[in-house]
Amino acid sequence: xxxxxxxxxxxxxxxxxxxLLDAFLEGAREAGAETEKVVLSSLSYAxxxxxxxxxxxxxxxxxxxxxxxLETMAGADVLAIASPIYSMGITAELKGLIDxxxxxxxxxxxxxxxxxxxxHLARHRGVFLSTAxxxxxxxxxxxxxxxxxxxxxxxxxYAGNIVYNDLDRYGGVQGHPAALSEAKEAGxxxxxALLGR
Amino acid sequence: xxxxxxxxxxxxxxxxxxETLLDWVLEAMASEPDVTVEKVVIVDADIRxxxxxxxxxxxxxxxxxxxxxxxxxxxxxxxxxxxxxxxxxxxxxxxxxxFIDRAQVYxxxxxxxxxxxxxxxxxxxxxxxxxxxxxxxxxxVFDAALPxxxxxxxxxxxxxxxxxxxxxxxxxxAGAVERHPSARADAMALGLEAVVxxxxxxxx
Numbered sequence: 001x002x003x004x005x006x007x008x009x010x011x012x013x014x015x016x017x018x019x020l021l022d023a024f025l026e027g028a029r030e031a032g033a034e035t036e037k038v039v040l041s042s043l044s045y046a047x048x049x050x051x052x053x054x055x056x057x058x059x060x061x062x063x064x065x066x067x068x069x070l071e072t073m074a075g076a077d078v079l080a081i082a083s084p085i086y087s088m089g090i091t092a093e094l095k096g097l098i099d100x101x102x103x104x105x106x107x108x109x110x111x112x113x114x115x116x117x118x119x120h121l122a123r124h125r126g127v128f129l130s131t132a133x134x135x136x137x138x139x140x141x142x143x144x145x146x147x148x149x150x151x152x153x154x155x156x157x158y159a160g161n162i163v164y165n166d167l168d169r170y171g172g173v174q175g176h177p178a179a180l181s182e183a184k185e186a187g188x189x190x191x192x193a194l195l196g197r
Numbered sequence: 198x199x200x201x202x203x204x205x206x207x208x209x210x211x212x213x214x215x216e217t218l219l220d221w222v223l224e225a226m227a228s229e230p231d232v233t234v235e236k237v238v239i240v241d242a243d244i245r246x247x248x249x250x251x252x253x254x255x256x257x258x259x260x261x262x263x264x265x266x267x268x269x270x271x272x273x274x275x276x277x278x279x280x281x282x283x284x285x286x287x288x289x290x291x292x293x294x295x296f297i298d299r300a301q302v303y304x305x306x307x308x309x310x311x312x313x314x315x316x317x318x319x320x321x322x323x324x325x326x327x328x329x330x331x332x333x334x335x336x337x338v339f340d341a342a343l344p345x346x347x348x349x350x351x352x353x354x355x356x357x358x359x360x361x362x363x364x365x366x367x368x369x370x371a372g373a374v375e376r377h378p379s380a381r382a383d384a385m386a387l388g389l390e391a392v393v394x395x396x397x398x399x400x401x
Contacts, residue, residue: 012249047291050210050283052370084249088344089288092246092295099285138344145287145341153286 002033002191005076007069009083009094011041016131016164016173021082023180024129024162027187028078032195038069040093045069047092048099054106058113066100074104074154078125078190081147085132085165089142098146104153116155125190126156129183133168140165159193162186198399200392202226202234203275207282207293209240214330214374218363218384219281222326225388226277232392237268239292244268247298253305257312265299272300272353273315276395277324280346284331289342297345303352315354322398324391325355327362328384332369339364363387 006021018039025035045066053061060067073079083090090098107114128147132139140163151158162183170176204223206216216238223234243264252260259265272278282293289297306312315323327346331338343362350360363383368374375381 010249011246015249047209047295048285050208050213050285050290086247086249086298087294087300087348089294089297089341091249092291092298095286095288095294096246096291098288099291102285105286142288142341142344145337149286 002077002194003075004028004033004035004078004080004187004191005073006035006037006080006082007073008037008039009081009091009097011091011093013039013041015084016167017082017084017129019173020129020131020162020164020179020183021080023183024080024127024187027184028191030184031188031191033078033191038072040097043069045097045100047096048102054103055110058103058107058111060100060103062100066097069097070101070104070154077123077194078127079151079154079156080127080129081150082129083143085130085134085139085143088139090146095146098150101150101153105149108153120155121157123194124154124156125159125193126151126154127159127186127190128161128163130161130163131167131173132165135166135169137165159190160186198401199231199233200276200395200399201274202232202277202279203271204234204236204279205281205296206236206238207280207290207296209290209292210283210371211238213283213371214365214368215281215283215328217374218328218330218365218380219279221381221384222279222328222388225385226392229389229392239296242268244292244296244299246295247301253302254309257302257306257310259299259302265296269302276322276399277326277391278350278353278355279326279328280349281328282342284329284333284338284342287338287341289345294345297349300349300352303354307352314352320354321356321359322395323355323359324395325350325353325360326387326391327360329362329364330368330374331366334367336366338366361387361391
């Protein structure tokens, strides 16, 4: 069974980005996957302290919801990371979680205790979903390198972006002519890619 | 005219590389007559993330009451706002991002409510200095952070052309910036240049 995990990084529930994520997960279920959604605002975790203890040990010293969640994320087959754009970037909640993945970077590049094979990367696919009210075409650009850093740490191929801007004009994601159907199709596609369809 | 400078240390690590850059800039500015500098340490200031409730689009103020409440006016009152942050995972440290996201209040005032964010007579006179450090050697390590910083200054009434960046990479462990060949001199020069510019704009 293909496991698809959606992570919603929006502080408010059932907004444009979470609806886009829901459509993606629905498509994944239609393709036969088991799906789960985690809402970051319902969890309790602190941002990274920058203590660099993980650079020596490969382990984060802060005990809260972040590390168990990152371990769950690493265990998914398809990982869908969703965040609205605030001030030209992902939300502070999602950035807080991503910063906590520093211990994975440390394992890969400092302690040299973690390495992902090409086969592993091929079997783990990550997508980024986002929405923005602004009509600027470059509104998502600042998010991609950060999401890429997360997927690299967790051992996922960065398979693509499902992003829609200018949503203020459409009156939200449900008013957009294609966003929800395309997100659903992307969910089907990602599961299909792992099943060799 | 007296010059007021407000500096923000955006790192979770106290007295680390980005805060050291900030200290150098503030020290250079404070050494000039009639310049008052203040430093706010974001990680100690109790600044929660934006909830995305959009209430500020109706009221022009934030519904959350925390360390940010008193900072809203102080940012706008400063002639120079200095923001220092480390790059984590190719972006601003989450604590700094939370601070910037709370500036949504200014955006609501400016674009939704059409209020003057700063008084007419101070427009075009203020400066924003962004100081960042990164462990990575890649020059593009700062690219993803800059749009958010620009966004912050823009809504807080600092024009794009009035933003100066000092970006120092290849500094990771605490204290590394002290061994950097030019960081200290660059930071002091940036602070002094900012005072000269502000003096020209605000008058003697």
